[in-house]
Amino acid sequence: MEAAASLVNWPSEGITRVPFQVFSDDEVYEREQQRIFRGPVWQYLCIEPEIANPGDIVTAWMGETPIIVTRDAEGQIHAMVNRCAHKGALVALRGKDNAKHLTCVYHAWSYRLDGRLRSIAFQKGVNGKGGMPEDFDVSAHRLQPVRVASFCGLVFGTLSDETPPLEEYLGPRMSAFIQRNFGRPLKILGRHSQIIHNNWKLYAENVRDSYHATLLHTFYTTFKVNRLDMDGGIVLSDKKWHHISYSKRATFNLDREYLTAEVHSAKYGAKHGDSALEGPQLLDAWDEFDDGITHSIQTVFPNLVFQFTLNSLAIRFFAPKGVDKTELKWIFLGYERDTPEQTEMRVRQSNLTGAAGLVALEDGCINEFVQRGTVGAPERAAFIEMGGRVAESNESSRATEASVRGFWHGYREIMGF
Ligand code: FES
Ligand SMILES: [Fe+2]
Structure with a gap:
């Protein structure tokens, strides 16, 4: 544990700072293989x-x-x-x-x-x-x-005898949401895989980052698929390692912050009312659940994500392939019970995500921008204080980096940093 602590000098501010060193240091990468990927995680x-x-x-x-x-x-x-x-x-x-x-x-x-x-x-x-x-x-x-x-049809493995039973590892709230999304026979609709040129943890942060989704992903904002001026929330697991972020499209209530140039610049995205889809059926969706949730991202520490946007359900798995290389795999799913029309809608909506997705395309490069921006500055650190300084659930706002802090809480705990 002493050796681990001296490997990285974590800033005294704790989980609101992340030393850039952890994204490009070979020794940190080796220790992650040992402590995380060969350690007590599913x-x-x-x-x-x-x-x-x-x-x-x-x-x-x-x-x-x-x-x-x-x-x-x-x-x-x-x-x-x-x-x-x-x-x-x-x-x-x-x-x-x-x-x-x-x-x-x-x-x-x-x-x-x-x-x-x-x-x-x-x-x-x-x-x-x-x-x-x-x-x-x-x-x-x-x-x-x-x-x-x-x-729920998801198969997990662990190399450690110390890993607690799977449902205990997930915790009750995470298990219940997996049950919601995967608790019936699944049908595979398609797959993608892509190499992203960044450290695996940048992707782990990105999928927990509800703050960026409405800013970077102008498609979401413009076409009102997922915005922070919809009701939604962030749920962290008890140990803060995993999370759920969700929003409810029907509750959209325009917030004036969205009208400012910084949020919706003409340079980077469309202004309200300026854009229309040539094929509006892309966003045709049906209500599958009675909880009003129309978009959700769920993570399982260390490198698993479930995404359910409108009716498009996907598993994303990101495997480290070196300190600055990650393989990202997607599996798009429906259910055995789906009608042909439902399958078609899910397949059509899958164009939002994946390697060349209308939304996910941006995540494929933004993490690489961070890798390239931080590689020469191992002594500097990221600043993560949106929504406060703690890692707690917040079911009234997603203008927060709470689940990103939750990831670093878990990471520090397991790595001994
Ligand atoms: S039989 Fe497998 S390495 Fe020789
Ligand atoms: Fe994103």
Whole structure:
């Protein structure tokens, strides 16, 4: 813990400051791999429809650790490190597969779908010569197991024995909202993936940042999809690691702050009434829930996001690929029970987000702007005081960075900074 504290000199103001060093320091990145990604957190692996059948196999990542998720012949889900017990090669090479066994291409060590070694090539040698020592025991070797848990069709893994049970890790309020959005059979509608050239934590901040959504994303503001002059709020989990941000489109009540040049400049966006959609059906939506919520972002520490905008439901997962490189994956979802018309509306609305989305396009570059702006100044720090200096839920306003502070609260706790 002492070594951790001396690695980063966190400003005395605490969670309202974030030293830029944490976005570009290789030692910090290594410590994150150890303390967070190999530590006591649950990380998203896949959704159950991806491994619906016996023998289904998908690959995933927990930080930089490659993972295999399988469904065995009995229907049981397993996860294991994708690293051969012989010399460490990747065993599963495809993102998605179906097989009876997992066999390493290098020297053909073969594993059961639960990760146990079943056979190795030339164990007894060839022509009676060579081979493993007499005392070689197949049952003494296996792919490193990963604890796995599933909730509402979402499959999570952890590499630590200390991680609390999944629903305890999420907490009651977060679990209830996941139940709202994912608590019925899911149907995959499409996917994207993109590389973003920034530290993974800038994306973790960005998705918790309800302050920027109405300013950076002029599409949201112009077409009244998600604005701060709609009723909404921020909910932090008990430990402040996870959050929900939500808004209710029907409560839109124009706030004069939006009419100022700074908020709605002619240079960066359209003035009220100036813009119209050529295809207004893009924003056709139906009420799916009786809580009035029409836009929500939910995060699960460290690198998972659920987004439900109008009727467009998506999972976003962002995997660190180096100190200044992150892979962002999107899965767009509907429900098995959807009508063809509902599916079409969800697919149409998915144009708002994803790699080239009318809204999410901006997040793909803004985090890189921060990376580029901060890389040369590890001794300086971000200033995060919108909405106060604490990390608490606020169900009356989203003009706050409370959930960003919540992320840093959790990060400091787990990293020992
Ligand atoms: S590394 Fe896998 S069998 Fe040799
Ligand atoms: Fe954004």
